[in-house]
Amino acid sequence: MRLLETVAGHARGAPAKQLARETGLALPTAYHLLRTLVYEGYLRREKGLFFLGDATERLSSSGAxxxxxxxxxxxxxxxxxxxxxxxxxxxxxxxxxxxxxxxxxxxxxxxxxxxxxxxxxxxxxxxxxxxxxxxxxxxxxxxxxxxxxxxxxxxxxxxxxxxxxxxxxxxxxxxxxxxxxxxxxxxxxxxxxxxxxxxxxxxxxxxxxxxxxxxxxxxxxxxxxxxxxxxxxxxxx
Structure with a gap:
């Protein structure tokens, strides 16, 4: 969730190292979680940068x-x-x-x-x-x-x-x-x-x-x- 919140704060995307640093996660842990979130559709990766994926919209809609x-x-x-x-x-x-x-x-x-x-x-x-x-x-x-x-x-x-x-x-x-x-x-x-x-x-x-x-x-x-x-x-x- 911290990763998702952090990515949401970067409209133009952010690389894994920056996200790990801002969330206080070890880089290997951040990489593992980012890959999982991309696989599940909560994030998408473009040219080494991570952005919110379509699944977060469904999550937001469900919460609302x-x-x-x-x-x-x-x-x-x-x-x-x-x-x-x-x-x-x-x-x-x-x-x-x-x-x-x-x-x-x-x-x-x-x-x-x-x-x-x-x-x-x-x-x-x-x-x-x-x-x-x-x-x-x-x-x-x-x-x-x-x-x-x-x-x-x-x-x-x-x-x-x-x-x-x-x-x-x-x-x-x-x-x-x-x-x-x-x-x-x-x-x-x-x-x-x-x-x-x-x-x-x-x-x-x-x-x-x-x-x-x-x-x-x-x-x-x-x-x-x-x-x-x-x-x-x-x-x-």
């Missing part, structure tokens, strides 16, 4: 991605404690529903994923919220791959019925689902739109606390509104 993911997890934990419900962050990426982060606690446990969230988007608030943000063609494409089917007595039973429901949903309003994915559970999802990103933050509650769902969803919506500028930096995970 992890930082954004951590920031989102921290934000969800704050909202979980503030509102007293488990929180979920999900995105629609490459034609699929992806649950990116879940924040729960022993007092507020998350819903057990007993049926694949990706394949049952028609049945839960997360999926319905994400699908509602897509255009008609993208919705039909998704449902052609993951058709609607009843997984509880309350689930929408076919694609056309779901498409009609999605068409009636008001833009930026919370999406509510009651026992459509899991019996005994109600859920709400708040849409998040930033550029072309399709995302949502959702919550769940046991059916006995169903009266809390809409007030909690509106409070979450207000919190998202207050945090949107900072949140926008975290949602492209």
């Amino acid at each position: 991605q992890q930082k954004r993911r951590s920031a989102m997890a921290d934000t969800l934990a704050q909202w979980r404690d503030l509102i007293g419900v488990p929180m979920y962050y999900a995105m629609y990426q490459d034609g699929d529903i992806e649950i990116v982060c879940v924040s729960d606690s022993p007092e507020t446990p998350a819903v057990e994923e007993w049926a694949d969230f990706r394949e049952t988007g028609h049945a839960h608030a997360i999926g319905q919220c994400l699908l509602s943000q897509l255009d008609e063609e993208a919705r039909r494409d998704h449902l052609a791959r993951y058709p609607a089917q009843a997984i509880t007595p309350y689930t929408v039973r076919d694609n056309n019925a779901l498409l009609r429901r999605l068409a009636r949903m008001r833009r930026m309003e919370p999406v509510v689902e009651r026992q459509e994915y899991a019996l005994g559970t109600v859920c709400a999802a708040v849409p998040i739109t930033a550029g072309t990103t399709v995302a949502t933050v959702a919550m769940s509650l046991p059916i006995r606390q169903a009266d809390r769902l809409l007030p909690a969803a509106h409070r979450l919506q207000a919190e998202i509104g207050r945090s949107l500028s900072a949140l926008t930096l975290s949602i492209s995970i």
